[in-house]
Amino acid sequence: MRVDFNSIKPIYLQVAEAIEDDIIVGRLAEGSPAYSQLILSKELGINPATAAKGINALVQKGILVKERGKSMMVASGAKTTLVSQRQKNGLQSLVDELVAEAQKIELSKDDVVAMIDRCYSQEEKGAAA
Amino acid sequence: MNNYAIVAEGLSKRFGKKQVLTDFSFTIDAVGITGLLGRNGSGKTTLMKICAGHITKTSGELKVWGATPLNNLSARSRLVYSSHDVSYSGGLTLGVILADYQLLFPDFDMLFAQKLLDYFTINVNGKYSKASQGVKSLFNFICALAARTPLTMFDEPTLGMDTTVRKAVCEILIREYNEHPRAFVISSHLMSEMESFLDAVMIIDQGNLVLHESVDTMRQKAYQLEGEAEVLNAFIAGRNVIYRTRSELTNLAIIYEAACDQTIIEACAAGLLLKGLSPESLYMYLSRETKGGELACLWETP
Numbered sequence: 001m002r003v004d005f006n007s008i009k010p011i012y013l014q015v016a017e018a019i020e021d022d023i024i025v026g027r028l029a030e031g032s033p034a035y036s037q038l039i040l041s042k043e044l045g046i047n048p049a050t051a052a053k054g055i056n057a058l059v060q061k062g063i064l065v066k067e068r069g070k071s072m073m074v075a076s077g078a079k080t081t082l083v084s085q086r087q088k089n090g091l092q093s094l095v096d097e098l099v100a101e102a103q104k105i106e107l108s109k110d111d112v113v114a115m116i117d118r119c120y121s122q123e124e125k126g127a128a129a
Numbered sequence: 130m131n132n133y134a135i136v137a138e139g140l141s142k143r144f145g146k147k148q149v150l151t152d153f154s155f156t157i158d159a160v161g162i163t164g165l166l167g168r169n170g171s172g173k174t175t176l177m178k179i180c181a182g183h184i185t186k187t188s189g190e191l192k193v194w195g196a197t198p199l200n201n202l203s204a205r206s207r208l209v210y211s212s213h214d215v216s217y218s219g220g221l222t223l224g225v226i227l228a229d230y231q232l233l234f235p236d237f238d239m240l241f242a243q244k245l246l247d248y249f250t251i252n253v254n255g256k257y258s259k260a261s262q263g264v265k266s267l268f269n270f271i272c273a274l275a276a277r278t279p280l281t282m283f284d285e286p287t288l289g290m291d292t293t294v295r296k297a298v299c300e301i302l303i304r305e306y307n308e309h310p311r312a313f314v315i316s317s318h319l320m321s322e323m324e325s326f327l328d329a330v331m332i333i334d335q336g337n338l339v340l341h342e343s344v345d346t347m348r349q350k351a352y353q354l355e356g357e358a359e360v361l362n363a364f365i366a367g368r369n370v371i372y373r374t375r376s377e378l379t380n381l382a383i384i385y386e387a388a389c390d391q392t393i394i395e396a397c398a399a400g401l402l403l404k405g406l407s408p409e410s411l412y413m414y415l416s417r418e419t420k421g422g423e424l425a426c427l428w429e430t431p
Contacts, residue, residue: 003325005324005325005405005407006404006405006406006407007404007405008348008352008388008393008403008404008405009405010345010348010349011325011345011348012345038307041303041307041326042300042303042304042307044325045299045300045303045325045326046303046325046326047162047303047306047325047326047327047328047344048306048307048310049161049328050326050345053345
Protein backbone atom coordinates (compact mmCIF):
# COMPACT_ATOMS: atom_id res chain seq x y z
CA MET A 1 0.00 0.00 0.00
CA ARG A 2 1.46 3.31 -1.02
CA VAL A 3 0.31 6.93 -1.07
CA ASP A 4 1.38 9.41 -3.75
CA PHE A 5 1.69 12.79 -2.09
CA ASN A 6 2.16 14.57 -5.42
CA SER A 7 -1.12 13.38 -6.83
CA ILE A 8 -4.06 15.75 -7.14
CA LYS A 9 -6.16 12.94 -5.69
CA PRO A 10 -6.86 13.59 -1.99
CA ILE A 11 -4.84 11.37 0.37
CA TYR A 12 -7.94 9.95 2.06
CA LEU A 13 -9.30 8.79 -1.31
CA GLN A 14 -5.97 7.16 -2.09
CA VAL A 15 -6.15 5.36 1.25
CA ALA A 16 -9.73 4.23 0.51
CA GLU A 17 -8.71 2.97 -2.94
CA ALA A 18 -5.70 1.13 -1.53
CA ILE A 19 -7.97 -0.67 0.94
CA GLU A 20 -10.35 -1.48 -1.93
CA ASP A 21 -7.40 -2.93 -3.88
CA ASP A 22 -6.54 -5.21 -0.99
CA ILE A 23 -10.15 -6.39 -0.80
CA ILE A 24 -10.22 -7.04 -4.56
CA VAL A 25 -7.02 -9.12 -4.57
CA GLY A 26 -8.18 -10.97 -1.47
CA ARG A 27 -5.57 -9.74 0.97
CA LEU A 28 -8.48 -8.52 3.07
CA ALA A 29 -11.17 -11.20 3.18
CA GLU A 30 -14.85 -10.44 3.58
CA GLY A 31 -15.95 -10.73 7.18
CA SER A 32 -12.45 -10.20 8.51
CA PRO A 33 -11.19 -7.10 10.28
CA ALA A 34 -10.01 -4.22 8.07
CA TYR A 35 -6.95 -2.07 8.79
CA SER A 36 -7.43 0.20 11.77
CA GLN A 37 -6.95 3.95 11.75
CA LEU A 38 -3.90 3.48 13.95
CA ILE A 39 -2.24 0.97 11.64
CA LEU A 40 -2.87 3.11 8.55
CA SER A 41 -1.53 6.20 10.27
CA LYS A 42 1.60 4.49 11.54
CA GLU A 43 2.39 2.44 8.48
CA LEU A 44 1.73 5.11 5.87
CA GLY A 45 3.00 7.97 8.05
CA ILE A 46 -0.24 9.86 7.54
CA ASN A 47 -2.36 11.87 9.92
CA PRO A 48 -4.84 9.70 11.87
CA ALA A 49 -7.66 12.06 10.83
CA THR A 50 -6.84 11.40 7.17
CA ALA A 51 -6.81 7.65 7.80
CA ALA A 52 -10.21 7.92 9.52
CA LYS A 53 -11.59 9.89 6.59
CA GLY A 54 -10.49 7.14 4.19
CA ILE A 55 -12.11 4.46 6.34
CA ASN A 56 -15.32 6.48 6.65
CA ALA A 57 -15.54 6.90 2.89
CA LEU A 58 -15.68 3.10 2.64
CA VAL A 59 -18.21 2.82 5.46
CA GLN A 60 -20.48 5.20 3.54
CA LYS A 61 -20.14 3.02 0.45
CA GLY A 62 -21.06 -0.05 2.51
CA ILE A 63 -17.68 -1.69 1.84
CA LEU A 64 -16.67 -1.63 5.51
CA VAL A 65 -19.02 -2.11 8.44
CA LYS A 66 -18.62 -1.27 12.08
CA GLU A 67 -19.59 -4.22 14.21
CA ARG A 68 -20.47 -3.66 17.80
CA GLY A 69 -17.52 -4.07 20.11
CA LYS A 70 -15.26 -5.02 17.24
CA SER A 71 -13.06 -3.12 14.85
CA MET A 72 -14.05 -2.24 11.30
CA MET A 73 -14.92 -5.33 9.23
CA VAL A 74 -14.97 -5.97 5.50
CA ALA A 75 -18.66 -6.26 4.56
CA SER A 76 -19.92 -9.45 2.97
CA GLY A 77 -20.34 -8.94 -0.77
CA ALA A 78 -17.77 -6.12 -0.69
CA LYS A 79 -15.48 -7.77 -3.22
CA THR A 80 -18.23 -8.36 -5.79
CA THR A 81 -19.44 -4.78 -5.43
CA LEU A 82 -15.93 -3.39 -5.92
CA VAL A 83 -15.08 -5.63 -8.84
CA SER A 84 -18.23 -4.70 -10.76
CA GLN A 85 -17.62 -1.02 -9.98
CA ARG A 86 -14.06 -1.20 -11.23
CA GLN A 87 -15.17 -3.10 -14.34
CA LYS A 88 -17.49 -0.23 -15.15
CA ASN A 89 -15.17 2.73 -14.51
CA GLY A 90 -11.74 1.50 -13.57
CA LEU A 91 -10.19 0.88 -16.97
CA GLN A 92 -11.65 3.84 -18.81
CA SER A 93 -8.93 6.33 -17.94
CA LEU A 94 -6.24 3.80 -18.87
CA VAL A 95 -7.94 3.18 -22.22
CA ASP A 96 -8.24 6.93 -22.81
CA GLU A 97 -4.54 7.27 -22.16
CA LEU A 98 -3.72 4.35 -24.45
CA VAL A 99 -5.77 5.78 -27.32
CA ALA A 100 -4.30 9.26 -26.89
CA GLU A 101 -0.76 7.87 -26.92
CA ALA A 102 -1.53 5.68 -29.94
CA GLN A 103 -2.89 8.68 -31.85
CA LYS A 104 0.17 10.73 -30.95
CA ILE A 105 2.50 8.19 -32.52
CA GLU A 106 0.09 7.60 -35.41
CA LEU A 107 -0.83 4.01 -34.66
CA SER A 108 -4.09 2.92 -36.23
CA LYS A 109 -6.96 1.46 -34.24
CA ASP A 110 -6.27 -1.92 -35.87
CA ASP A 111 -2.63 -1.80 -34.72
CA VAL A 112 -3.71 -1.18 -31.15
CA VAL A 113 -6.30 -3.95 -31.23
CA ALA A 114 -3.70 -6.31 -32.70
CA MET A 115 -1.32 -5.48 -29.87
CA ILE A 116 -3.99 -6.23 -27.30
CA ASP A 117 -4.79 -9.53 -29.04
CA ARG A 118 -1.13 -10.50 -28.98
CA CYS A 119 -0.94 -9.68 -25.31
CA TYR A 120 -3.93 -11.91 -24.53
CA SER A 121 -2.63 -14.84 -26.58
CA GLN A 122 0.78 -14.65 -24.90
CA GLU A 123 -0.96 -14.80 -21.56
CA GLU A 124 -2.96 -17.85 -22.64
CA LYS A 125 0.24 -19.55 -23.79
CA GLY A 126 1.85 -18.75 -20.47
CA ALA A 127 -1.11 -20.19 -18.60
CA ALA A 128 -1.08 -23.37 -20.72
CA ALA A 129 2.65 -23.98 -20.24
CA MET B 130 -14.10 26.35 26.07
CA ASN B 131 -10.60 25.67 24.87
CA ASN B 132 -11.34 24.51 21.35
CA TYR B 133 -8.32 26.42 20.26
CA ALA B 134 -4.74 26.17 21.44
CA ILE B 135 -3.94 29.59 20.00
CA VAL B 136 -6.17 32.49 19.00
CA ALA B 137 -4.46 35.51 17.42
CA GLU B 138 -6.22 38.65 16.28
CA GLY B 139 -4.29 41.37 14.49
CA LEU B 140 -1.07 40.20 16.11
CA SER B 141 1.92 42.33 15.09
CA LYS B 142 5.53 42.60 16.09
CA ARG B 143 8.12 45.27 15.47
CA PHE B 144 11.79 45.17 16.40
CA GLY B 145 12.69 48.86 16.47
CA LYS B 146 11.76 50.15 13.04
CA LYS B 147 11.61 46.70 11.49
CA GLN B 148 8.13 45.27 11.09
CA VAL B 149 8.57 41.53 11.64
CA LEU B 150 4.98 40.33 11.83
CA THR B 151 2.08 42.23 10.28
CA ASP B 152 -1.50 41.69 11.38
CA PHE B 153 -1.67 37.95 12.06
CA SER B 154 -5.17 36.62 12.67
CA PHE B 155 -5.50 32.86 12.99
CA THR B 156 -6.50 30.00 15.23
CA ILE B 157 -4.70 26.75 15.99
CA ASP B 158 -6.94 23.81 16.89
CA ALA B 159 -6.59 22.08 20.24
CA VAL B 160 -5.73 18.86 18.45
CA GLY B 161 -3.84 18.78 15.18
CA ILE B 162 -0.46 19.20 13.54
CA THR B 163 0.25 22.51 11.86
CA GLY B 164 3.24 23.02 9.59
CA LEU B 165 4.75 26.49 9.59
CA LEU B 166 6.53 27.32 6.36
CA GLY B 167 8.50 30.38 5.39
CA ARG B 168 11.87 31.42 4.20
CA ASN B 169 14.73 32.39 6.49
CA GLY B 170 13.85 35.61 8.27
CA SER B 171 10.17 35.45 7.34
CA GLY B 172 9.04 35.54 10.99
CA LYS B 173 8.42 31.89 11.93
CA THR B 174 10.61 31.90 15.01
CA THR B 175 9.32 35.29 16.16
CA LEU B 176 5.74 34.05 15.87
CA MET B 177 6.47 30.92 17.89
CA LYS B 178 8.43 32.80 20.53
CA ILE B 179 5.56 35.25 21.01
CA CYS B 180 3.09 32.37 21.31
CA ALA B 181 5.40 30.74 23.85
CA GLY B 182 5.56 33.93 25.87
CA HIS B 183 9.29 34.31 25.41
CA ILE B 184 9.01 37.73 23.81
CA THR B 185 6.39 40.48 23.79
CA LYS B 186 4.03 41.36 20.99
CA THR B 187 3.81 44.94 19.75
CA SER B 188 0.07 45.02 19.16
CA GLY B 189 -2.97 42.84 18.63
CA GLU B 190 -4.55 40.07 20.69
CA LEU B 191 -3.04 36.70 21.54
CA LYS B 192 -4.48 33.96 23.70
CA VAL B 193 -2.85 30.58 24.29
CA TRP B 194 -5.25 28.18 26.00
CA GLY B 195 -7.37 31.22 26.75
CA ALA B 196 -4.62 33.12 28.55
CA THR B 197 -1.86 35.56 27.73
CA PRO B 198 1.35 33.55 27.56
CA LEU B 199 3.70 36.37 28.57
CA ASN B 200 4.78 36.25 32.24
CA ASN B 201 2.20 33.60 32.94
CA LEU B 202 3.56 30.49 34.64
CA SER B 203 0.37 28.44 34.49
CA ALA B 204 0.05 29.12 30.76
CA ARG B 205 3.75 28.39 30.30
CA SER B 206 3.40 24.92 31.86
CA ARG B 207 0.82 24.05 29.20
CA LEU B 208 3.09 24.74 26.26
CA VAL B 209 6.59 23.99 25.23
CA TYR B 210 8.66 25.77 22.63
CA SER B 211 11.60 23.74 21.43
CA SER B 212 14.26 25.29 19.31
CA HIS B 213 17.37 23.93 17.66
CA ASP B 214 19.43 26.80 19.01
CA VAL B 215 18.75 26.50 22.74
CA SER B 216 21.92 27.00 24.71
CA TYR B 217 22.36 25.96 28.33
CA SER B 218 24.86 27.70 30.54
CA GLY B 219 28.08 26.12 31.70
CA GLY B 220 28.72 22.44 31.61
CA LEU B 221 25.21 21.16 32.23
CA THR B 222 24.76 17.48 31.49
CA LEU B 223 21.76 16.16 29.61
CA GLY B 224 20.61 14.42 32.80
CA VAL B 225 20.45 17.71 34.71
CA ILE B 226 18.49 19.37 31.90
CA LEU B 227 16.03 16.45 31.89
CA ALA B 228 15.48 16.88 35.61
CA ASP B 229 14.73 20.57 35.01
CA TYR B 230 12.14 19.65 32.40
CA GLN B 231 10.54 17.34 34.95
CA LEU B 232 10.26 20.23 37.41
CA LEU B 233 8.85 22.64 34.83
CA PHE B 234 6.26 20.44 33.16
CA PRO B 235 3.73 18.54 35.30
CA ASP B 236 3.08 15.87 32.64
CA PHE B 237 6.71 15.28 31.76
CA ASP B 238 7.19 11.54 31.19
CA MET B 239 10.72 10.73 32.38
CA LEU B 240 10.45 7.05 31.51
CA PHE B 241 9.42 7.91 27.95
CA ALA B 242 12.32 10.38 27.65
CA GLN B 243 14.79 7.79 28.90
CA LYS B 244 13.48 5.18 26.50
CA LEU B 245 13.91 7.61 23.62
CA LEU B 246 17.44 8.50 24.72
CA ASP B 247 18.27 4.78 24.93
CA TYR B 248 16.76 4.20 21.50
CA PHE B 249 19.09 6.80 20.02
CA THR B 250 21.97 5.72 22.31
CA ILE B 251 22.42 9.17 23.80
CA ASN B 252 24.40 9.25 27.02
CA VAL B 253 22.74 11.44 29.67
CA ASN B 254 26.05 12.01 31.42
CA GLY B 255 27.41 13.91 28.43
CA LYS B 256 27.57 17.70 28.46
CA TYR B 257 25.02 19.51 26.31
CA SER B 258 27.54 22.10 25.13
CA LYS B 259 29.87 19.37 23.86
CA ALA B 260 27.18 17.59 21.81
CA SER B 261 26.97 17.91 18.02
CA GLN B 262 24.16 19.94 16.44
CA GLY B 263 22.38 16.72 15.46
CA VAL B 264 22.45 15.36 19.01
CA LYS B 265 21.43 18.73 20.48
CA SER B 266 18.44 18.86 18.14
CA LEU B 267 17.50 15.29 18.96
CA PHE B 268 17.82 15.89 22.69
CA ASN B 269 15.66 19.03 22.51
CA PHE B 270 13.09 17.14 20.46
CA ILE B 271 12.98 14.33 23.02
CA CYS B 272 12.60 16.72 25.97
CA ALA B 273 9.78 18.67 24.32
CA LEU B 274 7.96 15.54 23.22
CA ALA B 275 8.21 13.92 26.66
CA ALA B 276 6.91 17.14 28.26
CA ARG B 277 3.49 16.12 26.83
CA THR B 278 2.23 19.70 27.01
CA PRO B 279 -1.13 20.35 25.33
CA LEU B 280 0.66 22.68 22.90
CA THR B 281 4.06 21.70 21.54
CA MET B 282 5.98 23.99 19.21
CA PHE B 283 9.02 22.70 17.34
CA ASP B 284 11.26 25.21 15.62
CA GLU B 285 13.38 23.41 13.03
CA PRO B 286 13.42 20.20 15.10
CA THR B 287 15.45 18.18 12.60
CA LEU B 288 18.29 20.66 12.05
CA GLY B 289 21.63 18.87 11.79
CA MET B 290 20.14 15.39 12.12
CA ASP B 291 21.18 12.75 9.62
CA THR B 292 18.60 11.20 7.30
CA THR B 293 18.10 8.05 9.37
CA VAL B 294 17.48 10.00 12.55
CA ARG B 295 15.13 12.44 10.77
CA LYS B 296 13.05 9.52 9.47
CA ALA B 297 12.90 8.00 12.95
CA VAL B 298 11.92 11.35 14.46
CA CYS B 299 9.04 11.73 12.00
CA GLU B 300 7.84 8.22 12.79
CA ILE B 301 8.07 8.82 16.53
CA LEU B 302 6.15 12.06 16.16
CA ILE B 303 3.26 10.46 14.28
CA ARG B 304 3.10 7.54 16.73
CA GLU B 305 3.19 9.83 19.72
CA TYR B 306 0.41 11.90 18.15
CA ASN B 307 -1.68 8.75 17.78
CA GLU B 308 -1.12 7.80 21.42
CA HIS B 309 -1.41 11.32 22.85
CA PRO B 310 -3.24 13.64 20.45
CA ARG B 311 -2.56 17.33 21.08
CA ALA B 312 -1.62 20.54 19.30
CA PHE B 313 1.69 20.56 17.45
CA VAL B 314 3.15 23.48 15.54
CA ILE B 315 6.25 22.61 13.54
CA SER B 316 8.49 24.75 11.39
CA SER B 317 10.95 23.05 9.12
CA HIS B 318 12.93 23.63 5.98
CA LEU B 319 12.61 19.94 5.28
CA MET B 320 8.83 19.93 5.34
CA SER B 321 8.61 17.29 2.61
CA GLU B 322 9.44 14.72 5.29
CA MET B 323 6.60 15.89 7.49
CA GLU B 324 3.88 17.00 5.12
CA SER B 325 2.38 13.51 4.96
CA PHE B 326 0.97 13.92 8.46
CA LEU B 327 0.15 17.63 8.67
CA ASP B 328 -3.44 18.71 9.31
CA ALA B 329 -2.92 22.33 8.42
CA VAL B 330 -0.30 24.50 6.84
CA MET B 331 0.60 28.12 7.55
CA ILE B 332 2.76 29.97 5.05
CA ILE B 333 4.54 33.13 6.13
CA ASP B 334 6.27 35.45 3.72
CA GLN B 335 8.11 38.60 4.74
CA GLY B 336 6.18 38.92 7.97
CA ASN B 337 2.77 38.33 6.40
CA LEU B 338 0.51 35.36 6.85
CA VAL B 339 -0.11 34.50 3.21
CA LEU B 340 -1.91 31.20 3.65
CA HIS B 341 -3.48 29.23 6.49
CA GLU B 342 -5.50 26.27 5.36
CA SER B 343 -6.19 22.65 6.12
CA VAL B 344 -3.93 20.41 4.06
CA ASP B 345 -6.96 18.69 2.55
CA THR B 346 -8.29 22.00 1.24
CA MET B 347 -4.87 23.14 0.14
CA ARG B 348 -4.33 19.97 -1.85
CA GLN B 349 -7.65 20.45 -3.60
CA LYS B 350 -6.88 24.04 -4.50
CA ALA B 351 -3.23 24.02 -5.45
CA TYR B 352 -2.23 22.41 -8.68
CA GLN B 353 0.24 22.90 -11.47
CA LEU B 354 -0.40 22.85 -15.19
CA GLU B 355 2.15 22.19 -17.85
CA GLY B 356 1.79 22.32 -21.62
CA GLU B 357 1.97 24.36 -24.80
CA ALA B 358 2.20 28.10 -24.17
CA GLU B 359 -0.94 29.15 -26.12
CA VAL B 360 -3.08 26.33 -24.76
CA LEU B 361 -1.88 27.02 -21.26
CA ASN B 362 -2.49 30.77 -21.53
CA ALA B 363 -6.01 30.22 -22.78
CA PHE B 364 -6.73 27.77 -19.99
CA ILE B 365 -5.41 29.87 -17.12
CA ALA B 366 -7.12 33.10 -18.21
CA GLY B 367 -9.46 34.19 -15.43
CA ARG B 368 -8.03 31.70 -12.93
CA ASN B 369 -6.08 32.49 -9.81
CA VAL B 370 -2.54 32.11 -11.13
CA ILE B 371 0.11 32.45 -8.43
CA TYR B 372 3.08 31.58 -10.54
CA ARG B 373 3.82 31.36 -14.23
CA THR B 374 7.05 30.52 -15.92
CA ARG B 375 8.20 29.70 -19.39
CA SER B 376 11.51 28.34 -20.50
CA GLU B 377 12.75 26.53 -23.59
CA LEU B 378 11.42 23.21 -22.38
CA THR B 379 8.56 23.90 -20.04
CA ASN B 380 5.58 26.14 -19.68
CA LEU B 381 4.32 26.01 -16.17
CA ALA B 382 1.50 27.65 -14.26
CA ILE B 383 0.60 27.23 -10.61
CA ILE B 384 -3.05 27.77 -9.85
CA TYR B 385 -4.68 28.25 -6.48
CA GLU B 386 -8.39 27.67 -6.64
CA ALA B 387 -10.60 24.67 -6.21
CA ALA B 388 -10.09 22.25 -9.11
CA CYS B 389 -13.34 20.42 -9.66
CA ASP B 390 -13.52 17.21 -11.69
CA GLN B 391 -14.62 19.31 -14.66
CA THR B 392 -11.39 21.34 -14.52
CA ILE B 393 -9.35 18.17 -14.52
CA ILE B 394 -11.25 16.73 -17.48
CA GLU B 395 -10.96 20.00 -19.43
CA ALA B 396 -7.24 20.29 -18.72
CA CYS B 397 -6.60 16.74 -19.91
CA ALA B 398 -8.75 17.29 -23.01
CA ALA B 399 -6.69 20.39 -23.82
CA GLY B 400 -3.54 18.30 -23.59
CA LEU B 401 -2.28 19.92 -20.40
CA LEU B 402 -0.51 17.97 -17.72
CA LEU B 403 -2.13 18.53 -14.34
CA LYS B 404 -0.34 17.69 -11.10
CA GLY B 405 -0.99 18.21 -7.43
CA LEU B 406 1.27 20.37 -5.31
CA SER B 407 2.81 19.55 -1.97
CA PRO B 408 2.66 22.16 0.80
CA GLU B 409 6.39 22.68 0.41
CA SER B 410 6.19 23.37 -3.33
CA LEU B 411 3.26 25.71 -2.81
CA TYR B 412 5.25 27.62 -0.22
CA MET B 413 8.15 27.83 -2.64
CA TYR B 414 5.98 29.34 -5.36
CA LEU B 415 4.24 31.72 -2.96
CA SER B 416 7.47 33.14 -1.62
CA ARG B 417 9.67 32.89 -4.64
CA GLU B 418 10.62 36.50 -5.21
CA THR B 419 14.28 37.06 -4.74
CA LYS B 420 16.09 40.32 -5.17
CA GLY B 421 18.19 39.23 -8.11
CA GLY B 422 15.61 37.82 -10.49
CA GLU B 423 16.86 35.28 -13.00
CA LEU B 424 19.90 33.26 -12.01
CA ALA B 425 21.55 33.69 -15.41
CA CYS B 426 22.56 37.26 -14.52
CA LEU B 427 25.09 35.86 -12.02
CA TRP B 428 27.36 34.70 -14.83
CA GLU B 429 26.89 37.62 -17.15
CA THR B 430 29.76 40.02 -17.57
CA PRO B 431 28.72 43.62 -17.04
